[in-house]
Amino acid sequence: MMKRRDFIQKGALAGSLFSLGGTALGSELRNQSQLLQEDAMYKFNLQYAPHDGMFKAHAGESILDQLRFMADQGFTAFEDNEMKNRSMDEQRAIATIMEEKGLSMGVFVAHKIYWKEPNLASGKEAWREEFLTHIRESVEVAKRVNAKWMTVVPGHVDLRLNEHYQMTNVIETLKRASEILEPHGLVMVLEPLNFRDHPGLFLTESPQAYEICKAVDSPSCKILFDIYHQQIQEGNLIPNIEACWDEIAYFQIGDNPGRNEPTTGEINYKNVFKYIHSRGFKGILGMEHGNSMDGKNGEMAVIEAYKKSDDFL
Numbered sequence: 001m002m003k004r005r006d007f008i009q010k011g012a013l014a015g016s017l018f019s020l021g022g023t024a025l026g027s028e029l030r031n032q033s034q035l036l037q038e039d040a041m042y043k044f045n046l047q048y049a050p051h052d053g054m055f056k057a058h059a060g061e062s063i064l065d066q067l068r069f070m071a072d073q074g075f076t077a078f079e080d081n082e083m084k085n086r087s088m089d090e091q092r093a094i095a096t097i098m099e100e101k102g103l104s105m106g107v108f109v110a111h112k113i114y115w116k117e118p119n120l121a122s123g124k125e126a127w128r129e130e131f132l133t134h135i136r137e138s139v140e141v142a143k144r145v146n147a148k149w150m151t152v153v154p155g156h157v158d159l160r161l162n163e164h165y166q167m168t169n170v171i172e173t174l175k176r177a178s179e180i181l182e183p184h185g186l187v188m189v190l191e192p193l194n195f196r197d198h199p200g201l202f203l204t205e206s207p208q209a210y211e212i213c214k215a216v217d218s219p220s221c222k223i224l225f226d227i228y229h230q231q232i233q234e235g236n237l238i239p240n241i242e243a244c245w246d247e248i249a250y251f252q253i254g255d256n257p258g259r260n261e262p263t264t265g266e267i268n269y270k271n272v273f274k275y276i277h278s279r280g281f282k283g284i285l286g287m288e289h290g291n292s293m294d295g296k297n298g299e300m301a302v303i304e305a306y307k308k309s310d311d312f313l
Contacts, residue, residue: 042074044310045277048253049077049106049286050302057296063090064097071101073303079106079286081151084141095145106284107224107250110138110150110188118158121202123169128176135177135188142186149250149284151224152177152188154202166202171215178218189224189250194232204233206240213247223247228254228289231267238275245279254289261305264292274312 050070052063059069067078078098083091098105111134119127138150154170161169177188190212192203203209209223225248231237241248255265262269276285287306291298 041072042307044074044076044306045313046273046281046310047077047104047284048075048306048310049079049104049284050075051079051287052082054287054291054302055299057294057299064093067094067097067101067103071103076102077104077106077284077286079108079284079288081107081109081288083108083145083147084110084138088144091141091144098146104284105145105147106286107149107151107189108138108141108145108147110135110152113153114155115198116200117156118161118166118202119155120170120173121155121158121161121166123161123165123172128173131173132176132180135180139180139184139186142184148185149187149189149224152190153193154190156200157202167212170202171212174212174216174221175218178216178220181220182218187220187222187249189222191224191226191252192229192233193226194229196232197229206230206234206244210244210247222249224250224252226252226254226288227267227269227272228252228256228259231256237267237272241272241275250283250286251276251281252286252288258292259289260292261287261289261302262309263305269309270312273309277312 050066052066055066055069055073059066070078080086080094083094086094095105097103111131114127117127120131141147142150152174154174157163158166174188174190181188190203190209192205192209193201195204203212206223206225213221213223223244225241225244227237229252230240234240253262253269254260255262255267255269258265273285287302291302293301
């Protein structure tokens with residue numbers, strides 16, 4: 001709410017402008033309008049990143065218009081799992097708008113994910129080489145869109161191999177991928193996924209991801225802690241975040257049940273965000289969830305939910 005003193009000062013300034021020439025008056029009024037709009041923009045404490053389609057009822061189908069809308073609501077980041085599948089021209093156009101609007105790029109998926117086959121756990125050279133080829137391709141995507149992080153999911157378990165052999169195979173492949181990423185300052189973030197939505201995957205829990213990252217021992221191999229997945233898989237959210245803290249580079253958000261915006265499920269996101277902020281986290285928290293309601297009302301509900309959950313200071 002504007003303070004009375006500020007209102008009087010702005011009114012006096014507007015009145016004095018009538019004595020100026022038309023050009024000066026129009027320019028000054030435009031500047032005042034811009035300042036008022038900037039004053040009204042919500043300032044989030046953390047970098048929450050919406051995704052394509054989250055605000056299309058307000059902004060339309062164009063991803064470029066959606067990016068403008070996100071920035072106008074105070075969001076400072078954007079994530080796009082499908083970025084690698086967009087044309088190079090579209091990637092460049094997105095990067096241009098993000099730079100203009102001050103949006104940081106969040107994760108995109110770095111490789112083909114095998115939901116039913118043990119591509120990394122098996123240790124088979126053909127699957128390993130395919131994965132590394134995708135990582136090399138993703139380096140070029142990251143350069144075009146000014147990204148730092150890319151999502152990696154190691155695939156299905158290999159039921160024919162002892163779990164320790166599988167772990168060794170995954171670690172070896174990720175070491176090779178890190179050698180590709182390190183010279184570019186890029187980071188693959190390993191995402192544990194829950195057993196209910198994605199049964200049979202190799203990587204499911206944060207301690208397991210922590211063990212892998214310690215073994216790979218590279219700044220280019222870190223954890224993507226998806227709060228929705230880990231609430232289902234292991235719970236105990238803040239203690240597990242604390243235990244894994246030095247290997248976490250990225251968060252994703254979704255309430256449970258429903259996988260929609262904060263405040264729609266059981267997770268106390270205000271406390272979770274407060275803890276993450278208290279640790280000095282400067283990275284991105286991807287809004288990888290749906291809207292609990294359709295249309296413009298649903299989109300406004302998402303924005304208000306983040307304002308409410310971000311109000312922890």
